[in-house]
Amino acid sequence: MRQNPVTRILFYLGILLIAVILLFPFLWMLMSSFKTQVDIISWPPKFIFEPTLRNYERVFGEQDFLQYFKNSTIVGVSAVAGALLLGLPAAYSIARFGQKRLSVFILVARLMPGISFLMPWYIVFSRLGLMDSYTALILSHLLITLPVVVWIMSSYFEAIPRELEESAMVDGATMQRAFVSIILPISGPGVVTATTLSFIFSWNNFMFSQVLSMQKTKTLPIAVYNFVSYAEVDWGAVMAVAVAIMTPAIILTMIFQKYVVKGLTMGAVKG
Amino acid sequence: MIRTGFMERNLRWVFPLPAVVFVVVLMLFPVVYTVFLSFTNWNLTSGMPLSFVGLKSYARVFSEPRFLAAIGRTFSFTGMALALETFFGVALALVLNREFRGKGPIKLFLLLPLVATPVAVGIVFNLFYDPTIGLANWMLSLAGIPKIEWVSNTATVLPALVLVDVWQWTPMIALICLAGLASLPSDPYESARVDGATAPQILWRITLPMLAPTILTAMILRSVDALKTFDIIFAMTGGGPGYSSETLNILGFKYSFDYFKMGQSSVMLVTLFTIVLAASLVIMKLRDKVEA
Numbered sequence: 303m304r305q306n307p308v309t310r311i312l313f314y315l316g317i318l319l320i321a322v323i324l325l326f327p328f329l330w331m332l333m334s335s336f337k338t339q340v341d342i343i344s345w346p347p348k349f350i351f352e353p354t355l356r357n358y359e360r361v362f363g364e365q366d367f368l369q370y371f372k373n374s375t376i377v378g379v380s381a382v383a384g385a386l387l388l389g390l391p392a393a394y395s396i397a398r399f400g401q402k403r404l405s406v407f408i409l410v411a412r413l414m415p416g417i418s419f420l421m422p423w424y425i426v427f428s429r430l431g432l433m434d435s436y437t438a439l440i441l442s443h444l445l446i447t448l449p450v451v452v453w454i455m456s457s458y459f460e461a462i463p464r465e466l467e468e469s470a471m472v473d474g475a476t477m478q479r480a481f482v483s484i485i486l487p488i489s490g491p492g493v494v495t496a497t498t499l500s501f502i503f504s505w506n507n508f509m510f511s512q513v514l515s516m517q518k519t520k521t522l523p524i525a526v527y528n529f530v531s532y533a534e535v536d537w538g539a540v541m542a543v544a545v546a547i548m549t550p551a552i553i554l555t556m557i558f559q560k561y562v563v564k565g566l567t568m569g570a571v572k573g
Numbered sequence: 574m575i576r577t578g579f580m581e582r583n584l585r586w587v588f589p590l591p592a593v594v595f596v597v598v599l600m601l602f603p604v605v606y607t608v609f610l611s612f613t614n615w616n617l618t619s620g621m622p623l624s625f626v627g628l629k630s631y632a633r634v635f636s637e638p639r640f641l642a643a644i645g646r647t648f649s650f651t652g653m654a655l656a657l658e659t660f661f662g663v664a665l666a667l668v669l670n671r672e673f674r675g676k677g678p679i680k681l682f683l684l685l686p687l688v689a690t691p692v693a694v695g696i697v698f699n700l701f702y703d704p705t706i707g708l709a710n711w712m713l714s715l716a717g718i719p720k721i722e723w724v725s726n727t728a729t730v731l732p733a734l735v736l737v738d739v740w741q742w743t744p745m746i747a748l749i750c751l752a753g754l755a756s757l758p759s760d761p762y763e764s765a766r767v768d769g770a771t772a773p774q775i776l777w778r779i780t781l782p783m784l785a786p787t788i789l790t791a792m793i794l795r796s797v798d799a800l801k802t803f804d805i806i807f808a809m810t811g812g813g814p815g816y817s818s819e820t821l822n823i824l825g826f827k828y829s830f831d832y833f834k835m836g837q838s839s840v841m842l843v844t845l846f847t848i849v850l851a852a853s854l855v856i857m858k859l860r861d862k863v864e865a
């Protein structure tokens with residue numbers, strides 16, 4: 303369909319406006335992370351300035367910051383691995399035996415406000431001496447990653463034709479055997495979707511870590527929050543930390559864009 | 574004869590069991606414990622043993638003005654955010670649902686707010702909203718509008734926080750609706766074209782009614798998350814100035830981990846999750862009705 307040029311120009315101006323609105327917080331964050339404190343607090347705001355690496359040098363030069371980065375990675379990777387271990391068989395069973403109630407039960411973990419378990423966890427983990435431990439943190443993050451894995455993988459498995467396992471079972475393989483050697487190997491795209499999304503959710507989680515971690519296991523979102531609780535905010539350093547925190551999630555999203563979209567919109571569409 | 578093992582016969586129980594045990598221990602037990610605590614007046618710092626007070630704790634919390642205000646605020650925050658996000662999200666999906674140059678990058682840009690760490694987003698918006706050095710007031714000054722205090726003023730703090738939520742989550746609704754639009758059947762459009770329907774007629778009579786279940790599902794997901802919004806509010810205002818941006822989740826957090834009034838905080842947490850579960854039930858029922 304041909305459009306007249308005026309409509310076309312208006313359409314592209316609209317698209318440009320949408321892009322600017324979506325991107326400006328990232329751009330402003332990025333720019334500010336290369337500014338000196340003087341440039342940041344100047345009025346009117348400076349769009350052209352002499353960039354400095356000082357904020358990054360300061361942040362990455364700190365031993366603590368590298369530790370937080372490591373903590374976020376340890377917790378995220380373990381929580382995702384655990385969720386796959388528990389979630390894949392559960393999702394398969396939900397898909398093949400039509401266990402609707404079971405899937406709703408696990409999904410409730412996604413709906414419930416995290417704080418309704420966090421308060422009891424705090425009491426129990428304190429009694430067990432597990433505060434500020436990786437164990438407590440990973441267990442709490444598992445409750446974020448597990449529903450994501452089960453939700454995504456059960457619809458993925460449902461879409462795989464049953465004939466695949468059935469023919470293997472006719473040949474004498476057990477069902478669990480067919481699951482491991484036939485279904486899992488062709489489930490790559492689903493697992494990638496579930497892994498990427500659940501890792502990002504764990505990486506971004508703030509509330510659980512804020513309560514359960516202290517100095518030793520502190521994760522990045524807590525670090526960025528603590529940076530601004532001081533009386534005078536060192537905006538440049540804060541923005542550098544914010545850039546560092548968001549970069550891994552954004553890179554993952556760019557690599558697995560198709561999967562992330564699928565994971566976020568899945569289930570909402572099929573009705 | 575084929576011999577089937579124990580595993581084989583009981584796969585439907587064996588496979589989900591570890592996940593179920595995990596969710597029971599880490600979710601169900603804690604929730605039951607929270608409900609139990611909500612009938613006590615336990616205070617973690619007082620050193621007194623907890624005593625069972627029954628519904629008195631509910632009566633006490635529900636007569637607390639600060640709590641009632643937080644409930645109201647939770648609903649107005651969610652209502653404002655949901656209305657704006659649904660409107661802009663659906664509009665965005667309708668605009669983007671065609672082939673054009675630059676569609677690839679735009680779809681990537683839509684994802685970025687969704688994966689950005691909320692606490693960090695909140696802090697970036699704090700710089701944006703800063704009354705003396707922020708970009709927001711600079712943009713207003715270009716239009717000749719005097720400075721606003723954004724999140725440092727009790728009158729503007731809630732709408733300012735809603736705007737952050739709208740920036741971050743409108744793309745979610747847009748993406749869901751885009752996927753929904755892509756899956757619509759093409760027959761109704763063809764017959765509409767044969768009948769000579771106008772573009773607005775097609776939008777209101779065909780596209781939106783067929784998209785309605787998808788829109789409602791997107792709204793369930795959003796309202797459930799908006800009701801329990803925590804990160805951006807905690808990071809940007811901590812519930813302040815005063816109590817002016819304290820939602821139920823923030824208030825429950827303060828009662829639990831600042832004041833250690835576990836009995837009262839439990840009442841708040843039970844209220845919060847009842848609201849969240851009820852809201853998802855209501856909208857799910859509504860969706861079934863639309864689909865039928």
